[in-house]
Amino acid sequence: MSHADPDQLAGLALDPTDGPEDVRDHAATCPECAALLAAFTGVRRRAGADALVAPPARVRAQVLAEVRAGDPAEPAAPPVPDELARRRGVPLWLAAVAAALALLAGVGLGRWGTGGEGAPEAVVPPADTGTVVAAATLTALDSDADRGEASAVQSEDTFTIRVSATELGDAPGVREVWLIHVDGVRMVSIGLLAAGDDGEFAVPMELIDEGYRIVDISVEPDDGDPTHSGVSVARGELA
Amino acid sequence: MTIIPFPARSTRRYGDPVVTQAMSFEDEQDDAVRALAARLVAGDETALEEIYDRWSALVHTYALRALRDPHDAEDVTQQVFVAAWRSRHTLTPSPAALPAWLLGIARHKVADARAARARDADRVAAVVSLPGAHDGSDQSVDDDVAERLVVRQAVDELPDPRRTIMFLAFWEERSHAEIAETVGLPLGTVKSHVRRGLIKLHQQLEGVRHESR
Numbered sequence: 001m002s003h004a005d006p007d008q009l010a011g012l013a014l015d016p017t018d019g020p021e022d023v024r025d026h027a028a029t030c031p032e033c034a035a036l037l038a039a040f041t042g043v044r045r046r047a048g049a050d051a052l053v054a055p056p057a058r059v060r061a062q063v064l065a066e067v068r069a070g071d072p073a074e075p076a077a078p079p080v081p082d083e084l085a086r087r088r089g090v091p092l093w094l095a096a097v098a099a100a101l102a103l104l105a106g107v108g109l110g111r112w113g114t115g116g117e118g119a120p121e122a123v124v125p126p127a128d129t130g131t132v133v134a135a136a137t138l139t140a141l142d143s144d145a146d147r148g149e150a151s152a153v154q155s156e157d158t159f160t161i162r163v164s165a166t167e168l169g170d171a172p173g174v175r176e177v178w179l180i181h182v183d184g185v186r187m188v189s190i191g192l193l194a195a196g197d198d199g200e201f202a203v204p205m206e207l208i209d210e211g212y213r214i215v216d217i218s219v220e221p222d223d224g225d226p227t228h229s230g231v232s233v234a235r236g237e238l239a
Numbered sequence: 240m241t242i243i244p245f246p247a248r249s250t251r252r253y254g255d256p257v258v259t260q261a262m263s264f265e266d267e268q269d270d271a272v273r274a275l276a277a278r279l280v281a282g283d284e285t286a287l288e289e290i291y292d293r294w295s296a297l298v299h300t301y302a303l304r305a306l307r308d309p310h311d312a313e314d315v316t317q318q319v320f321v322a323a324w325r326s327r328h329t330l331t332p333s334p335a336a337l338p339a340w341l342l343g344i345a346r347h348k349v350a351d352a353r354a355a356r357a358r359d360a361d362r363v364a365a366v367v368s369l370p371g372a373h374d375g376s377d378q379s380v381d382d383d384v385a386e387r388l389v390v391r392q393a394v395d396e397l398p399d400p401r402r403t404i405m406f407l408a409f410w411e412e413r414s415h416a417e418i419a420e421t422v423g424l425p426l427g428t429v430k431s432h433v434r435r436g437l438i439k440l441h442q443q444l445e446g447v448r449h450e451s452r
């Protein structure tokens with residue numbers, strides 16, 4: 001037979017002798033139905049708790065007073081999950097190193113590129129290499145698993161977010177890249193990872209300066225909804 | 240530029256299907272909770288009041304059972320809702336997320352309260368010497384308490400006559416025939432209410448468990 005109706009399994013959880021024999025037989029041999037039956041039995045066992053006890057009215061008043069007073073010691077709300085806050089220091093040195101390397105490359109270009117004679121090829125950077133002004137290590141949200149990196153690159157008159165992600169999973173949907181403000185409230189979409197896990201997105205530099213520094217990659221179902229799905233597969237803060 | 244709410248830290252595991260299973264259980268109540276969560280995330284203080292009114296008893300009872308001290312339980316309850324307000328951007332507006340999220344915060348605040356106690360040698364001694372008090376550090380005991388309280392609240396929130404029928408069946412352990420007589424409904428109707436009620440409780444508990452992962 002096909003799987004048992006949940007209603008019948010609920011009946012069995014309440015009374016193991018209840019219900020048609022074929023349902024009982026099926027629930028005894030089918031792992032899925034047995035699991036659901038066990039889950040129902042577990043819920044039944046959890047019934048019986050004493051009534052919930054409301055806190056005294058003063059607690060409500062204190063909560064609202066504290067919320068309305070705000071907390072000057074803390075910046076509004078924790079803008080990003082703890083894990084991110086903890087990691088915040090990490091990308092700093094990376095950005096510094098990257099910026100220093102870019103600077104060296106730039107100096108090299110200036111000295112050798114215009115001099116012409118005997119310029120070692122290796123020192124001339126590829127034409128599209130700008131200055132990395134910030135970088136972020138991308139990680140999964142539910143663990144520290146590496147999900148690649150992102151960088152903010154400034155070249156002469158453009159500003160680009162480069163994303164080089166890995167292991168974004170194979171959940172159906174497109175991968176969309178967002179910049180989330182450090183205030184944790186505002187965000188903008190900067191584009192889709194159209195081919196593979198790498199992408200470059202031109203953005204106005206003011207965005208970064210204003211605080212849109214958290215790079216987030218979401219999985220977006222094909223539902224026509226332009227807002228963030230809430231399912232993020234990678235995140236990191238540019239620093 | 241479009242300004243839309245912060246995507247809360249999703250508790251869905253990486254790689255899971257994008258379409259949430261919760262959709263299949265959707266009902267009006269779920270929509271109302273989702274809307275409430277969205278208002279909180281948007282910074283609406285009246286949403287916090289509604290959330291407090293609906294779940295403060297759950298949080299307070301959990302803290303009371305875990306800490307066995309009315310004063311500490313009050314403190315923890317206050318801390319949980321203030322922390323909920325301050326970290327509202329981390330909430331995913333899904334139906335089960337609100338109670339799961341509040342209980343998650345409560346679990347941390349209870350741990351903080353226990354750590355504070357441990358620093359206070361006198362009180363530790365007092366707690367340990369209490370007959371029957373568990374040592375207060377067993378997470379699985381706490382989790383079981385939390386689940387029982389979630390089930391209790393879910394039953395409390397059922398519409399009548401299902402609510403009454405569930406209480407008679409599960410709390411008073413009355414037979415279906417007795418219940419049918421008490422509430423004046425056919426036996427088949429009573430059976431159906433109990434089964435459907437059990438399925439609903441299961442769904443709510445699963446939702447909270449899923450969001451707690």
Ligand SMILES: [Zn+2]
Nearest residue numbers: 003004030033
């Ligand atoms: Zn089956």
